[in-house]
Amino acid sequence: MATDNPVESLQEEATCPICLEYFKDPVTIDCGHNFCRACIAQCWEGSNTDVSCPQCRETVQQGNLRPNRKLANIVEMVKRLSLQAAKGAGEERVCGEHQETLKLFCEEDQTSVCVVCHLSRDHRDHRVVPIKEATQEYKEKLQGALVPLRKELEEALALMFAEEEKTTEWQGKVKNRREMIAGEFNKLHTVLREEEQLLLQSLEEEERETLQRLQENVTKLSQQSSSLQQLITEIEEKCQQPVVELLKDVKSTLSRSENVKLQEPEAVSTDLKNVYKISLDMREALQRFVVDVTLDPDTANPNLVLSEDRKRVRPGDTRQDLPDKPERFDPCVCVLGAEGFAGGRRYWEVEVGDKTAWDVGVCRESVSRKGQVTLTTKQGYWAMSLRNGDKYSVSTSPWTPIPVSVRPSRVGIFLDYEAGEVSFYNVTDRSHLLTFTDTFSGKLRPYFSPGLNAAGTNAAPLIICPVPAQAGGNLCP
Numbered sequence: 001m002a003t004d005n006p007v008e009s010l011q012e013e014a015t016c017p018i019c020l021e022y023f024k025d026p027v028t029i030d031c032g033h034n035f036c037r038a039c040i041a042q043c044w045e046g047s048n049t050d051v052s053c054p055q056c057r058e059t060v061q062q063g064n065l066r067p068n069r070k071l072a073n074i075v076e077m078v079k080r081l082s083l084q085a086a087k088g089a090g091e092e093r094v095c096g097e098h099q100e101t102l103k104l105f106c107e108e109d110q111t112s113v114c115v116v117c118h119l120s121r122d123h124r125d126h127r128v129v130p131i132k133e134a135t136q137e138y139k140e141k142l143q144g145a146l147v148p149l150r151k152e153l154e155e156a157l158a159l160m161f162a163e164e165e166k167t168t169e170w171q172g173k174v175k176n177r178r179e180m181i182a183g184e185f186n187k188l189h190t191v192l193r194e195e196e197q198l199l200l201q202s203l204e205e206e207e208r209e210t211l212q213r214l215q216e217n218v219t220k221l222s223q224q225s226s227s228l229q230q231l232i233t234e235i236e237e238k239c240q241q242p243v244v245e246l247l248k249d250v251k252s253t254l255s256r257s258e259n260v261k262l263q264e265p266e267a268v269s270t271d272l273k274n275v276y277k278i279s280l281d282m283r284e285a286l287q288r289f290v291v292d293v294t295l296d297p298d299t300a301n302p303n304l305v306l307s308e309d310r311k312r313v314r315p316g317d318t319r320q321d322l323p324d325k326p327e328r329f330d331p332c333v334c335v336l337g338a339e340g341f342a343g344g345r346r347y348w349e350v351e352v353g354d355k356t357a358w359d360v361g362v363c364r365e366s367v368s369r370k371g372q373v374t375l376t377t378k379q380g381y382w383a384m385s386l387r388n389g390d391k392y393s394v395s396t397s398p399w400t401p402i403p404v405s406v407r408p409s410r411v412g413i414f415l416d417y418e419a420g421e422v423s424f425y426n427v428t429d430r431s432h433l434l435t436f437t438d439t440f441s442g443k444l445r446p447y448f449s450p451g452l453n454a455a456g457t458n459a460a461p462l463i464i465c466p467v468p469a470q471a472g473g474n475l476c477p
Contacts, residue, residue: 007082010078013078014074016034018035018039021100022075023072024037025037025067026075027066027067027068028068028071029064029065029066031053031058033054033055033056034068034071037065044062050062095114095117097117098114098116100114102114102131104128104130104131105133105135106118106123106127107126109123109126112131113128180435183435184432184435187423188285191288213268216266220263220265231256231260283412283430286412290347290348291346292339293337293339294337294338294464295311298327299327299328299329299336299369300328300334300335301328301331301334302320302321303315304335304450310338311463311464312464313335313448313462314459314461315333315453315458328369330369334449335448337445339445339446341443342417342444343417345414347414348412348465349411349413349427349467350413350465351409351410351462351464351465352408352410353463355458357388357389358386358449359383360411360448361413362381362446362447363380363381363383364443364444364445365445366380376395384433394436404433405429407428409428411433412424420437421436
């Protein structure tokens with residue numbers, strides 16, 4: 001069959017019509033057709049008379065076989081050309097050893113072979129299948145292998161995405177912690193710089209006072225020394241005078257020398273009164289801003305019980321009969337501090353103990369006292385809360401959980417009005433919990449809520465604690 005492909009046309013011309021493989025030792029018979037020597041010999045085997053051409057059926061002489069060396073050379077060139085064409089197409093379709101088409105696949109050696117390879121000693125006893133059949137079989141196996149691999153890939157991608165989300169979340173936490181540390185140390189640096197200025201001013205004043213007193217002593221002693229030196233000189237000169245002159249007013253001179261009495265200088269201590277202590281503990285640094293906070297009974301919900309010193313508030317068992325004043329919270333169990341702050345820095349601490357629910361912080365004095373309290377910054381509350389014994393959150397909208405590693409039994413609140421900050425500290429482990437940043441206007445009041453007495457599990461009071469003069473001092477009474 002003719003073909004438009006030149007390579008295939010050459011392959012047909014170089015193919016024996018008997019074995020349909022490339023010519024091997026090609027010979028030409030009388031009619032001009034060419035065959036492999038072995039193929040034509042096998043075809044005429046057993047015939048003693050004239051034979052015919054297998055291709056054109058013309059009678060020819062059996063022994064008249066002429067070697068066709070040019071055709072043999074052409075066959076070799078066709079084999080090389082076919083091999084190059086196959087390689088150029090990206091396929092190894094021709095056996096490199098026998099220059100035959102790779103039509104078979106050896107299952108044992110897992111390699112493509114030609115017909116000659118299959119008949120050779122290396123593959124003769126192996127299971128060999130047509131290459132197309134093997135291709136189809138292994139394609140199905142490969143496609144079957146894709147299903148679990150794709151599933152594994154899907155799981156791997158899901159895990160990767162989860163880890164990436166963890167990475168992003170972790171980096172966010174690190175960023176927040178870094179900003180928190182920087183903010184706290186900036187605040188601490190500010191406090192320390194102010195403390196430094198106060199200490200230096202105090203030291204300068206102490207230096208000035210002490211130097212003035214010492215200088216006064218030096219001046220007085222200098223004056224006494226000068227008087228003594230004059231008297232000594234006068235007596236020495238008196239001793240050198242003649243008898244008459246020596247005796248003149250000698251009694252007065254002796255009297256003056258006997259009455260001389262040294263006035264000792266005023267005792268001035270050189271021990272420094274100015275005492276300083278550099279502390280990297282924020283609580284100690286904030287102690288200079290401590291304010292005495294008391295509870296305002298006129299704002300307390302009727303269900304709350306305040307102590308006589310107005311330092312404690314707890315949920316009561318019954319509702320008290322109290323005047324319904326506009327400033328009183330109702331129905332929410334809240335109470336405000338009696339003190340209001342419209343500037344400056346203030347610090348106080350609240351003992352929360354083992355309570356299961358509470359709110360502490362600050363609020364605008366103008367917040368609504370009637371109806372339900374919406375504890376958010378938008379409504380004028382900057383507070384930290386505990387719910388259900390272990391869920392800490394801040395008064396944002398929606399509320400934001402606070403990760404707390406050590407349960408605080410006491411909470412410190414620091415208000416920096418001009419900086420627009422309200423910070424909360426875990427006094428128990430001396431750690432920073434959170435800081436609100438906002439713009440304040442008008443008066444702010446300390447805010448407290450001891451929560452409801454949930455079947456007796458939250459009956460303990462909130463206690464406004466006196467902050468000890470030094471860290472580690474007395475606890476709340």
